[in-house]
Structures are given as C-alpha cells and as structure tokens.
Amino acid sequence: MKSTETVFHIYDSLPTLHKTLAYKVARDLDAAIAAKGSASLLLSGGNTPRPFLVQLAAENVDWSRVTVGLVDERWVDPESGASNENLVRSELLANGAEAATFVGMYRPGETAAEAVVGVEAAYKAFFPFDVVVLGMGSDGHTASLFPGRPELEGLLNGAALCGAAEAPTEPKERMSLSLHAIASAAHCYLHIEGGAKLAVYEAALDGDDVDIMPVRAVLNHPDIALEVFYA
Template sequence: MYQINEFQQRHILDAALADRVANLLLAAVAEKGKASIAVSGGSTPKGFFQALAKKKLPWHAITVTLADERWVNIDSSASNTQLVYENLLQDEAAGATFFHLKQGKTCCEQTLSTLNLAAERTLLPLDVVILGMGEDGHTASLFPCSDEIDQCLALDSPALIKVEPKTAPHQRISFSFAALAASANVFLHISGEAKKQVLATAIAGEDSREMPIRAFLHAPNVNTQIYWAE
C-alpha cells in the first residue's frame, strides 16, 4: 500500500517530514524508552536532516542508522555515514547514538553475523524508515542488477546483507526488504519530475525484481508514505 503526499517546494516537504518523524520518534520513546530510525543517503534528504536535527527530542534515547551503506572509508565522498554526521547528527540531534553499518575491514560472514546480532539487540524493529529511490527503481541497496536480489527481497532474509551491484560502484551493506518493511512507519522521500516518472512506472507494474521499490509500494501489510516535491 502507498499514499502520495505532494508538496510544491522541497523546503516545505522537509519541514513537514521532519515534524512527522519527530512526533513518531517521540511517541516511540514514550512507549518503549527508546527509538530507532534508518535514513538514506544522497542529496535529497539533506534539508530534511537539517530540519530534524533542530527538533528538541530525547535524542539520548534515539539510535540513528542507515538503510544501506557503501563499503568505503568514512572520509570518502561516497560515504553515507559522513553525510549523516555532517547534516543530521548536529544541533539537538548531536546527542543521538549512531549505529554504524560499516564495521571491520571486510564485509565477510563474520562481520555480517556480528552486525545482525547487534541490530537485533539494539535497533529492530525500526520505528521509522526513510527510503530513497534510484532511477532504476532500487531502494536502499536492493539493486535489480545484483545477484543478491532474491535474498534482498526474501521475507526470511537476515536483517543486514551484502550486496554487489553491477551498475553502481562499491560493495554495499543493506537492510533487507524484510527488515525495512517490518517498520510501522515507512517513508519514501523523493523529489523532481524524473523521480515522479520513475514512481509512476513502479506503481504501474508488479515485478519487484525489476524495480525493488515495488515491494514497498504493493505489499498489503506495508503502508508506504510517499513524500514528493518538485
């Protein structure tokens, strides 16, 4: 399932999404004593990150992580971790805990096992998930071109998996569809006419292996809130 929320300007979307997410995190902390949120990289969420970072929340009880990460050094321009530190873990949100997806030298079975255990203990189920979407319909690092696509989409997959995309650089570590879709609050944050056309194509079809974002749009038990601005 999905619902489309359209905004005429990106800064209006950023403010509205920050308000919505702040309320969800606050409610989760009030209910459980803690909250978790997985965000996505790229240029689109920067304004949202900066708006959310200014919210007066019990950040000491909130853990932030990424929906996926490239297996690169944190000082690389390709690092989503660096993006989050520079734009979200600032101001009020500087007190949040960050759960690193890239830990260790290699993304081997031992690393994945350790990360999955830590995620189960501290993060899951995620209270809020903020997804992005590529021109090919991938989301997180669930790439249609990868040999791991069936594992990415399988309902019995581990929470964190290694992905080797064939049409994009860098080895990746990503939350699986099963782990992301288990969140009660899934958002797809996109902007621009080109992404709106990609979204229309995704909505019109059913094959999630062709466009993985379809798994979130068409799953009957997932309510994906789409936030789009020009």
C-alpha cells in the same frame, strides 16, 4: 493483496517537503519514546536527504533515547564523502542530534560479506524499527536493492535483517537492509524529488516485477503502511 493504502503527499516546494517530513518523523520518534522509552530511526544516504536531515536535527526530540541506523551503506571509509555514515553524522548528529546513539554498518578491515554477521547482531539489538526513511534511484532501486542482482532474491525474501549487495556503479560494494527489516518499521517513508523520480515511481506502480524495479517490493508489501513525500 496489499492491506494498507499508500499515502502520497505532494508539496509545492522542497523546503516545505523537508520541513514537513522532519516534523512527521520527529513526532513518530516522540510517540515511540512515550510508549516504550526509546525509538529507532533508519536513514538513507545520497544527496536527496541532506536538507531533510538538517531540518530533522533542529526538531525538539529527546535524542538521547534515539538509536539512529542506516538503510544501506557504501563500503567506503566513513571519512569519505560517498559514505552514508558521513552524511548522517555531519548533517544530523553534528547539527543538534548529538545525543543520539549511532549504529553504522561499515566495518574497517572487512568486506561487506564478512561484516554481515556483526551488522546483523548490532541491528537486531533495536529491531523491530520505529521509523525507516527510504529513497529511490532512477533505476527503481531502494536501499541497496538493485535490479537484476543475484543477491536480490535473498534480500527480498529472506529472514535476515541485512546482506551484502553490489551496485551497478562505484563504489559497487554495499550493505543493505532486507525487505524483512524495512517491513518491520512502524512508520515507513519514501522521499522522492523532481519530475524524473515521479516518473520512476509511476512506472513502478504500473507493474509488479520486483527484479526489474525492486522498489515495487516495498510499494506492494501487504504490511508496509507507506507514505510518499514528493515535491
């Protein structure tokens, strides 16, 4: 049984959502820094988080004490527009958060499967995480936890922090945080926008088969105090 209630925040405009989520994340980082001298932030890619990242970069945070990582990564060169690292570097790290330490996932010359050991070691250095910001696909995936994939079982139930994954669309090769890693976060946010994504979210709430909709593993996790930000 889920021991924490999901909090659903709804906003009447996207700019308000982006500004409010950025403020909330920034204050979480401030609190972690005040408590232990450092903070960690794990971010998602795609088009949805771009304006949120711009807002977050403008927040007054001691970024020199923040380590920024990724929820998942497409296995492409960081110069590619499809790269989540590229997104975070251009919209957050180059816009005001230059002092943050960035730890990416992509390793040139290695496949995602070959890079797992190195990425695991790098992310274990700042585990457990303070803040994780997730997105959700129209197929009910989150991070790179895709429906029906053979690696899903291990990523949902294993003790590793990350693993190689495969998407149904190009670029197929990915790296993803595991559910274990996501659940470590002191603060976990799901950022969704538009009526179509709301319908997916509501469908996820109506069932418990994680193989069909992996986001259910996050929604139903007993230890994840999830907050959903929607407009």
